[in-house]
Amino acid sequence: MRRKRCLKFPALALALLLCLSLAACGSGQGTVDGNPPEETENATPVTDAGTEDAAVMENTEAEDTQAAIEFSVEAPGEGPASRSAVVAPEGVPMVTLNNGVQMPRLGLGTQIQSLERDDSPEGRALLNETSRQSVVAALQAGYRHLDTAHGYNNETGVGQGIIDSGVPREEIWLTSKLWPNEYGEGVTMEAIDAMLERLQTDYIDLLYLHHPAGDYVGAWKDLQEAYRQGKVRALGISNFDNWPEAYHAIVDDMEIKPQVLQIECHPFAQRQETRALAAENNIQIECWYPLGHADERLLNADTLEAIAAAHGKSVVQIILRWHMQEGFSAVPGSTNPAHIQENIDIFDFELTDAEIEQIRAMNQGEEGRYFNLNYEQMGAFFTTPFGG
Numbered sequence: 001m002r003r004k005r006c007l008k009f010p011a012l013a014l015a016l017l018l019c020l021s022l023a024a025c026g027s028g029q030g031t032v033d034g035n036p037p038e039e040t041e042n043a044t045p046v047t048d049a050g051t052e053d054a055a056v057m058e059n060t061e062a063e064d065t066q067a068a069i070e071f072s073v074e075a076p077g078e079g080p081a082s083r084s085a086v087v088a089p090e091g092v093p094m095v096t097l098n099n100g101v102q103m104p105r106l107g108l109g110t111q112i113q114s115l116e117r118d119d120s121p122e123g124r125a126l127l128n129e130t131s132r133q134s135v136v137a138a139l140q141a142g143y144r145h146l147d148t149a150h151g152y153n154n155e156t157g158v159g160q161g162i163i164d165s166g167v168p169r170e171e172i173w174l175t176s177k178l179w180p181n182e183y184g185e186g187v188t189m190e191a192i193d194a195m196l197e198r199l200q201t202d203y204i205d206l207l208y209l210h211h212p213a214g215d216y217v218g219a220w221k222d223l224q225e226a227y228r229q230g231k232v233r234a235l236g237i238s239n240f241d242n243w244p245e246a247y248h249a250i251v252d253d254m255e256i257k258p259q260v261l262q263i264e265c266h267p268f269a270q271r272q273e274t275r276a277l278a279a280e281n282n283i284q285i286e287c288w289y290p291l292g293h294a295d296e297r298l299l300n301a302d303t304l305e306a307i308a309a310a311h312g313k314s315v316v317q318i319i320l321r322w323h324m325q326e327g328f329s330a331v332p333g334s335t336n337p338a339h340i341q342e343n344i345d346i347f348d349f350e351l352t353d354a355e356i357e358q359i360r361a362m363n364q365g366e367e368g369r370y371f372n373l374n375y376e377q378m379g380a381f382f383t384t385p386f387g388g
């Protein structure tokens with residue numbers, strides 16, 4: 001069933017507090033015509049790299065040319081994050097971000113909204129154990145990119161999953177997000193250190209401001225400091241597409257521009273305007289709700305079923321392959337090991353240009369979004385502390 005796009009305020013507020021991460025709006029990446037903003041500096045196109053070998057080749061090429069590219073953002077400082085040695089697994093394409101750092105474009109989303117609602121100790125334990133198991137399954141399946149957030153209340157489980165998987169921390173791209181009540185000069189640096197403890201690590205690969213609310217400018221100043229100290233390898237803004245004033249305050253006025261913008265983006269909401277805006281600064285788009293949160297209208301769409309039958313793939317695999325060929329980074333969520341495996345088995349085929357066009361024709365613009373919060377009205381709400 002499709003979710004309501006606009007909820008009544010009290011219901012939404014409660015849902016936000018309990019489910020958190022939820023997100024409020026979204027977007028997509030690349031450019032208006034769906035290509036990556038800059039082939040050399042940003043998303044790696046995969047339209048002509050449909051096989052695992054081809055994807056590995058493109059990663060190698062990116063590494064070879066990286067030294068010769070002058071990136072628009074200063075590199076992260078020396079520090080723990082310098083140990084990072086993320087490699088492209090299972091043919092997953094890497095994108096070279098605007099600071100020269102490489103990120104795998106397919107990751108595991110770890111928000112489990114159904115388990116966030118039980119705030120009892122038992123509920124928290126189940127949430128973290130489920131997250132731990134999902135992370136272990138994903139890393140064993142070849143994923144090297146994980147997306148969590150303080151707001152998901154599961155960073156402890158995600159960190160433990162990394163340890164239990166046996167995969168070296170340095171080979172994993174680990175993303176998390178700060179909640180707005182953690183924003184502010186001094187406040188945010190303390191919140192980052194607390195986050196590192198929950199995750200049982202000494203650096204984060206990509207750290208977002210989760211929502212454009214509260215003192216996001218003060219928070220960004222601390223993020224810049226953490227970046228220069230090598231505690232963080234890349235900086236991101238999440239849902240800032242929903243509030244232009246906040247977007248421009250960070251992107252236009254701060255010393256270090258974001259590397260990634262995380263937004264709602266899927267075939268029903270392809271977010272061309274936001275993609276074009278981000279491309280102006282070579283900001284990579286990362287898609288939340290890449291599968292439309294398993295909306296049946298999307299997963300049963302005739303167009304996608306026909307393409308899936310033609311390739312002997314599932315509709316979910318077709319959607320994720322579309323994300324990759326559009327140049328997006330995507331973090332599909334799953335707690336089912338079979339789905340987790342299925343979702344990374346998308347690098348042994350390629351969608352044709354005609355198929356890409358058919359999926360592009362499914363776009364409903366802003367009407368296709370599931371969440372579209374008004375941050376000017378909701379901003380104060382997002383600064384409410386939560387127990388995580």
Ligand SMILES: NC(=O)c1ccc[n+]([C@@H]2O[C@H](COP(=O)([O-])OP(=O)(O)OC[C@H]3O[C@@H](n4cnc5c(N)ncnc54)[C@H](OP(=O)(O)O)[C@@H]3O)[C@@H](O)[C@H]2O)c1
Binds near residue numbers: 148332
């Ligand atoms: N920045 C933000 O504000 C924000 C907001 C929302 C989400 N996010 C991030 O984005 C991630 C993705 O969002 P999401 O998980 O809510 O939505 P999603 O990835 O669009 O969809 C997840 C749903 O798809 C199902 N699914 C996954 N693979 C499947 C497969 N192969 N076949 C059938 N069903 C499949 C999952 O169920 P199973 O568990 O049964 O596989 C789950 O119900 C989150 O986990 C989170 O990390 C960020």
